[in-house]
Amino acid sequence: MAKFMLLYRDAAEPRTQPSPEEMQAFLAMWGDWFQQFGTKILDGGDALLPTGRVLGPGGEVANGPYVEAKEVIGGYSVVDAEHYEEAVEIAKACPIAKIGGAIEIREFAGYN
Template sequence: MKNFMLLLREEIEETQKLPPQEFQELVAAHMNWVQELTEKGIFKGGEGLEYEGKTIKNATRVVSDGPFIETKECVGGYYIIQAADIDAAVEIAKNCPCIKYPGSIEVRAVSVY
């Protein structure tokens, strides 16, 4: 089994427009999904991320604010799961509540050096 990171990308404006009840339902759906993965022994960790952050660009090491609220999409959180291969990880990710709302999930294998 390998570890995979699921990067949850949200469309910020759409997420912020959710009525409070619907937002709470989304949070509960994430918690339930994590519980299911935990019971299966494949959930390894994860966290939500704040929308604001800083970006350090290439060799200049210039630090700028970002992601900017004007951007449509930002990484809103991540999960670490275990799966046999990337195809199995994608199948698991297809059930993440994140994709029921505008957004996407990037699935990446965690590299071990």
């Protein structure tokens, strides 16, 4: 078994605001995801606020996540999978993927 981190990359430009009904449908999709993969999801994770600081190599501090980037990391979850293929399958069923967000899937090195 290996641990994978799913990094949710949202478009930097927000999509049109969803209606309350669409929000509820989105929430239900998370519920379905947890139900489908149960113990495979080690940590539901969290969302990240759109604010941020970037500490440059020379010690300079800039406001916000990388502003040049087209996508910003909007959240993460941690899942348990045999290999990348399985982790990708879990990510595919995740609500972020279903609403058209990109997900970066990275395996933990396991040093910890």
